Amino acid sequence: MTATKGLEGIVAATSSISSIVDGVLTYRGIDIDELAMHASFEEVAYLLWFGKLPNAEELNGLRVDFDTFAPIPQLLIEQMKLFPKNVNTMAALRSAVSALAVYDEDADDMSHSANVKKAIKLQAQLPTIVAALSRIREGKEPILPLKGVTIAENFLYMLRGEQPDEISIKALDQALVLHADHELNASTFAARVTVATLSDMYSGVTSAIGALKGPLHGGANEAVMRMLEEIGDIDHVEGYIQEKLNNREKIMGFGHRVYKNGDPRAKYLQKMSRELGEMKNNSELYNMSVKIEEMITGQKGLKPNVDFYSASVYTQLGIEGELFTPIFAISRTSGWTAHILEQWVDNRIIRPRAEYVGLHEQKYIQLELRA
Ligand SMILES: CC(=O)SCCNC(=O)CCNC(=O)[C@H](O)C(C)(C)COP(=O)(O)OP(=O)(O)OC[C@H]1O[C@@H](n2cnc3c(N)ncnc32)[C@H](O)[C@@H]1OP(=O)(O)O
Numbered sequence: 001m002t003a004t005k006g007l008e009g010i011v012a013a014t015s016s017i018s019s020i021v022d023g024v025l026t027y028r029g030i031d032i033d034e035l036a037m038h039a040s041f042e043e044v045a046y047l048l049w050f051g052k053l054p055n056a057e058e059l060n061g062l063r064v065d066f067d068t069f070a071p072i073p074q075l076l077i078e079q080m081k082l083f084p085k086n087v088n089t090m091a092a093l094r095s096a097v098s099a100l101a102v103y104d105e106d107a108d109d110m111s112h113s114a115n116v117k118k119a120i121k122l123q124a125q126l127p128t129i130v131a132a133l134s135r136i137r138e139g140k141e142p143i144l145p146l147k148g149v150t151i152a153e154n155f156l157y158m159l160r161g162e163q164p165d166e167i168s169i170k171a172l173d174q175a176l177v178l179h180a181d182h183e184l185n186a187s188t189f190a191a192r193v194t195v196a197t198l199s200d201m202y203s204g205v206t207s208a209i210g211a212l213k214g215p216l217h218g219g220a221n222e223a224v225m226r227m228l229e230e231i232g233d234i235d236h237v238e239g240y241i242q243e244k245l246n247n248r249e250k251i252m253g254f255g256h257r258v259y260k261n262g263d264p265r266a267k268y269l270q271k272m273s274r275e276l277g278e279m280k281n282n283s284e285l286y287n288m289s290v291k292i293e294e295m296i297t298g299q300k301g302l303k304p305n306v307d308f309y310s311a312s313v314y315t316q317l318g319i320e321g322e323l324f325t326p327i328f329a330i331s332r333t334s335g336w337t338a339h340i341l342e343q344w345v346d347n348r349i350i351r352p353r354a355e356y357v358g359l360h361e362q363k364y365i366q367l368e369l370r371a
């Protein structure tokens with residue numbers, strides 16, 4: 001038995017949700033380019049769960065479900081208020097989603113219909129939780145979700161308590177579409193491993209949030225923002241990045257296990273970042289990001305991934321760094337829950353082997369004889 005570090009190249013599941021072949025990403029067979037340009041996040045969530053784009057009636061039904069489920073239990077809000085103010089937002093989100101199970105009397109109902117309902121419910125409630133966590137951190141009261149608006153609009157409204165502008169809504173909606181699913185990435189794999197024991201959907205999504213938090217995965221978008229803040233000025237990019245490269249440090253937001261010639265999602269976030277800068281007459285963040293990209297691609301041949309330009313996009317939308325990875329989680333909830341439902345269709349516990357590299361033939365030594 002020989003281990004493959006990081007399971008690189010190992011095919012660990014079959015799936016009909018999303019695929020990456022020769023650098024082309026599709027959701028249910030539809031190219032991400034088409035979805036990025038034409039689809040709303042609500043349509044994409046439906047597509048991931050049900051395998052087809054919704055007709056007008058189905059889409060409306062899903063929107064009504066989101067409206068119904070978006071409010072979160074008051075007891076959960078009270079619990080979140082007890083979290084320390086400086087808590088990591090992903091840690092708080094992980095705890096809040098875990099707690100949601102306690103308030104759902106159907107949490108352990110493993111029928112397909114109950115699980116589909118939980119997927120929709122989780123998708124509706126994640127934006128409410130993330131916005132509430134942000135408001136509580138700022139010492140403000142959480143805001144109740146609106147009815148009859150998109151997830152992107154509702155989230156921005158609940159964050160700020162005022163009607164967001166159309167450009168921000170459109171940009172966030174497109175970002176949600178781009179982050180919704182990505183084959184067997186680490187957090188989705190974590191979700192599938194968890195629910196393959198026949199544990200419940202809340203456990204699966206809680207595991208996934210834990211995996212997404214790390215800076216080698218979803219946490220990279222926040223790390224990119226911290227890096228841009230540390231650099232501070234376009235004139236400092238060269239010295240800062242060169243020193244990191246000389247020290248063989250990783251630059252967050254670059255590289256990918258599967259894409260070697262570039263992440264097809266990154267170009268949309270780059271475009272959005274450029275356009276937002278032009279609109280606000282302040283392209284500093286965008287220009288810094290482009291300069292970083294030129295250096296990393298020039299010297300290491302590495303291309304930006306989905307996390308790199310999302311950092312400057314969210315910042316230009318007036319969103320704080322602590323919310324970048326939680327926003328990723330809001331979007332990826334659609335993909336995680338679609339994978340969880342798929343896992344249960346033909347389930348088998350996921351239990352690989354380890355190549356043992358430890359000591360052999362050791363003897364038990366009595367406590368009093370140990371050094
Ligand atoms: C949504 C997402 O999860 S997208 C990914 C978000 N993560 C990041 O942006 C973090 C930065 N990137 C990375 O750490 C990696 O590229 C990963 C985690 C995305 C992929 O990891 P792996 O496929 O295991 O590649 P690995 O880390 O082994 O890198 C291969 C080589 O490229 C180098 N490399 C990879 N990414 C980077 C980077 N961002 N900066 C500098 N060097 C890098 C590694 O140092 C390694 O070099 P070596 O062979 O000389 O040791």
Ligand SMILES: O=C([O-])CC(=O)C(=O)O
Nearest residue numbers: 181182184185186257306
């Ligand atoms: O697929 C991966 O390894 C990481 C990624 O880009 C994602 O989850 O969107």
